[in-house]
Amino acid sequence: MLDHCAADGVDDILFTGGEALLRDDLFDILRHARRVRPTARLALFTNASRLTETLIRRFKRLRVHLATSLQGLATYGAMTGTRRSCGRLLAILARAAELKWPLAVSMTITKTNKDETLDMFAAAALVGAKAIQAGPVMAEGRALDHPELMISRKEWEQVKTRIRALPNLHVPYSFCDEFICACRDDLSSALRRKWLDPKRSPCSAGKDFGVIGVDGRYRICLHAPCAVEG
Numbered sequence: 001m002l003d004h005c006a007a008d009g010v011d012d013i014l015f016t017g018g019e020a021l022l023r024d025d026l027f028d029i030l031r032h033a034r035r036v037r038p039t040a041r042l043a044l045f046t047n048a049s050r051l052t053e054t055l056i057r058r059f060k061r062l063r064v065h066l067a068t069s070l071q072g073l074a075t076y077g078a079m080t081g082t083r084r085s086c087g088r089l090l091a092i093l094a095r096a097a098e099l100k101w102p103l104a105v106s107m108t109i110t111k112t113n114k115d116e117t118l119d120m121f122a123a124a125a126l127v128g129a130k131a132i133q134a135g136p137v138m139a140e141g142r143a144l145d146h147p148e149l150m151i152s153r154k155e156w157e158q159v160k161t162r163i164r165a166l167p168n169l170h171v172p173y174s175f176c177d178e179f180i181c182a183c184r185d186d187l188s189s190a191l192r193r194k195w196l197d198p199k200r201s202p203c204s205a206g207k208d209f210g211v212i213g214v215d216g217r218y219r220i221c222l223h224a225p226c227a228v229e230g
Contacts, residue, residue, distance in 0.1 A: 001212055002029070006036035012209075013037070015064075016045040027058065034062050043067060049084065051092050053099070060101040067104040068093070070124050072113040079113055090127050097128025105129040109159055110137045110149040117159050118166065125169035134163065135176025 005013060013033060020026055033042055043065040051068075059066055068089070071079035076086040096103050105124040109117055117134070124132050136156045137149050151159075160175055211219045 001216060002033050002036055011037065011040045012043075013040055014043045014045065018214075019047055019050070020044055021046050021050040021055070027062075030059075030062050030064055034064075041065065047080075048089050048092055048103070053092075053095055056092075056096050056099055056101055060099065065104070065130075066096070066101070067106065069106045069108065070120055071108055073116050073119055073123060075113040075116060079108075079110070086123075090123060093124070093129060094127040102128050102130040104131045104133070107132065107134040108137050109134060109151060109156065111151055112149060114151055114155060114159060118162055121163055121166065121173075122169065125171040129171055132171055132173040133176060134159070134173065 002013075015026075015029070023029070030042065030044075033040070042063065044059070045067045048068040051066075056066070070076075070086065070089060073086050076089075077083055093103055093105070107117070107120055107124070113120065121132060121134070136151050136159075163173070209221070211221055213219065
């Protein structure tokens with residue numbers, strides 16, 4: 001797959017999972033990617049539960065950018081479905097910043113954690129996040145089984161307003177407003193009316209980016225229902 005990407009001139013490759021750090025051959029894959037695309041931007045998304053200083057140094061040597069998610073502070077265990085606390089994640093984010101290889105951080109906002117959004121944002125900024133991206137929970141994964149996690153459009157706009165009102169924390173941030181895109185065909189009309197923003201930018205799935213699944217087949221985006229042969 002990487003050889004095909006190299007032949008097609010792909011210059012931005014993101015590795016994700018599952019949890020990529022569970023793979024014993026991860027660095028073999030990354031070294032091959034760097035060998036066939038020496039100037040490409042390589043990135044990896046991880047939940048950071050297995051991330052260590054040693055691994056951060058290895059990623060830095062290969063110029064593989066890192067990203068993770070901070071899903072809560074007091075609510076971290078409930079949000080991740082684990083017994084872990086956010087303490088180790090914040091510590092590894094701080095160490096990565098000290099090593100001059102900081103992680104980008106994403107935050108998914110739900111009914112469970114929305115009241116601590118500002119504290120989450122500030123915590124990520126203060127430990128040295130490279131950038132922060134926040135968005136409301138998608139109608140996907142756990143949220144399909146727990147629709148009570150979804151916040152309303154009004155609640156999401158209030159979250160954005162509060163974040164924008166924060167003092168300058170010297171970290172770039174963005175909001176994921178296009179989290180229900182044209183690729184989805186499994187949403188109710190009521191949900192589409194609630195969330196689709198008529199002013200949103202056109203979706204660039206299949207033009208600027210695509211997804212290769214574990215079966216090696218291509219989809220125009222994560223939400224596309226079918227893979228494309230060939």
